[in-house]
Each structure stands twice: as structure tokens, then as C-alpha cells.
Amino acid sequence: VEEFPPSGSNGVTLRCRSRVKSSCPIQSKDYALPNSSWSQGMMDLYSRFLEMCKDGTWKRIPSYSNSVDHIPGKAFWESLKLMSEKERKDTRLFPRNMDTEGVGFEYAMFLNPSEKRMVCLFQPGPYLEGPSGFAHGGSTATIIDSTIGSCATFVAGRVMTANLSINYRNPIPLGSVVLVDSKVDQVEGRKVFLSCHVRSIDGQTLHAEATALFIRLDSTKSLQQQMSCQ
Numbered sequence: 001v002e003e004f005p006p007s008g009s010n011g012v013t014l015r016c017r018s019r020v021k022s023s024c025p026i027q028s029k030d031y032a033l034p035n036s037s038w039s040q041g042m043m044d045l046y047s048r049f050l051e052m053c054k055d056g057t058w059k060r061i062p063s064y065s066n067s068v069d070h071i072p073g074k075a076f077w078e079s080l081k082l083m084s085e086k087e088r089k090d091t092r093l094f095p096r097n098m099d100t101e102g103v104g105f106e107y108a109m110f111l112n113p114s115e116k117r118m119v120c121l122f123q124p125g126p127y128l129e130g131p132s133g134f135a136h137g138g139s140t141a142t143i144i145d146s147t148i149g150s151c152a153t154f155v156a157g158r159v160m161t162a163n164l165s166i167n168y169r170n171p172i173p174l175g176s177v178v179l180v181d182s183k184v185d186q187v188e189g190r191k192v193f194l195s196c197h198v199r200s201i202d203g204q205t206l207h208a209e210a211t212a213l214f215i216r217l218d219s220t221k222s223l224q225q226q227m228s229c230q
């Protein structure tokens, strides 16, 4: 199955750990692969998207516990120089902050480059509880921000969330599987406008809808430009 960014060419899967000599990089764990906590519904949806990756329409996005690991190629190695070994070891991407599988954010993202669309298969675990039996709104905001943010990253490179507006329509049961579906609506200079819907797998329940503004931070080429697919 095709994967983006391709692990052989961008260096993101190669990461130096503190106890390992820098000349001996090791592979970071990809958390967006199935584990035993994934429900049948999550597995089925994941298989459906993997199938759609076969003709190149969709790309599976690997997920690492440290954001640095997502940076492609040369920029990755340059960013390592800007951070101390301790900083690299001690930070974690917020939705990957729990060690036990299944209790927090279980998710996998897929990108459709031509539609500038990123979807996220999300199974909220018991430690994300807000109202009894349902996901905390903050956890929903987190997965929306991460999905939209990854979509904006693809289109614009380094970005920050400037505005995120969410309407919560129906609570998300813990342990259920929802589809977070985001797309870029417009790009105006450094501003990237996106929208997002969170729906049940059968599409019958709208859980949340959101709009967001991301601001591009620098003039480096976007991943999309690097893939030359616009």
C-alpha cells in the first residue's frame, strides 16, 4: 500500500534516540497502524481506506508520537539541529500522549491530495470522557484540530491554528468510531481556510462541524508542492 510521505525518501521514519549514537538511527513507531484495541468497525473502515489507497487516490498518513518525525527530508535533519536531545525526547504530540493502547486517541489519517482532503478514523477511548459515556468536547476539538491541521500542513507547510470554530451537534459515544472529514476551502496568501464534519460511520449522525483558519508560518514549499500534484 502506498504511503505518504514515502518512508524511504523523506527520513521521517528515521529518528535518533538519546541512548543511540546519532550514526545509528532507529525507526519510530507508527501509531496509525491497527492494534488490538481497534474495534471491528474501526478495522473495517481502515481496510476500506487502504483499499482506496491502491489506485493512489488516497494516501495513508503515518503517525508518530513526536511532531518532528513528520517533517520530510532535509527539513527534518535541520530541525533536529535546532532542538536539544532532551527536548526531542521529552515532548509528545498531544493525541499520542498515552502509552496504553485504546484508552485515549486511537486514530488513523488518510489524505486525498487532489481533493485537498484529509480524513481521520477516530475511536475515542475511556480516558477521553466528558459527559458520562461520551467523549469530552476538548478531545473532539483536538482530533478536529489535528486532522484539519494535517490537511493544512499538506497544502501550506508549517502552519498554526489561528481560529477554530466548532458546533457540537450530537455527543460521540466512547468506543464508537467516527469519521473526521476535513478539506481546504480556500487559500489567500498565508491564510488557509478549512472546514470539517464529524460523522458516524453510517453517515446518519452528524456529531460536529467546524471551520478553521490556519496561518502559514514561513515560505518553505508545501508538501503538496513537493509532491508536484497541484
Ligand SMILES: CCCCCCCC/C=C\CCCCCCCC(=O)SCCNC(=O)CCNC(=O)[C@H](O)C(C)(C)COP(=O)(O)OP(=O)(O)OC[C@H]1O[C@@H](n2cnc3c(N)ncnc32)[C@H](O)[C@@H]1OP(=O)(O)O
Pocket: 004, 005, 061, 067, 070, 111, 145, 146, 147, 149, 150, 151, 153, 154, 159, 160, 161, 162, 163, 190, 191, 213, 215, 217, 223
Ligand atoms: C501529507 C500530509 C501531511 C501531513 C502531515 C501530517 C502530520 C503533521 C504532524 C503534526 C501536525 C498535527 C497538526 C497539529 C495541529 C495543531 C495545531 C495547533 O494546535 S497550533 C497551536 C494553537 N495555535 C496557536 O498557538 C497560534 C497562536 N497565534 C499565533 O502564533 C499568531 O497569531 C499566528 C501565527 C496565528 C499569526 O501571527 P502572525 O504574526 O504570523 O500573522 P498576523 O499578521 O497576526 O496574521 C496574518 C493574517 O491572518 C489574520 N489573522 C490572524 N489571526 C486571525 C484570527 N484568529 N482570526 C482571523 N484572522 C486572523 C491577520 O489579521 C492577518 O490578516 P491580514 O494579512 O492583515 O489580512
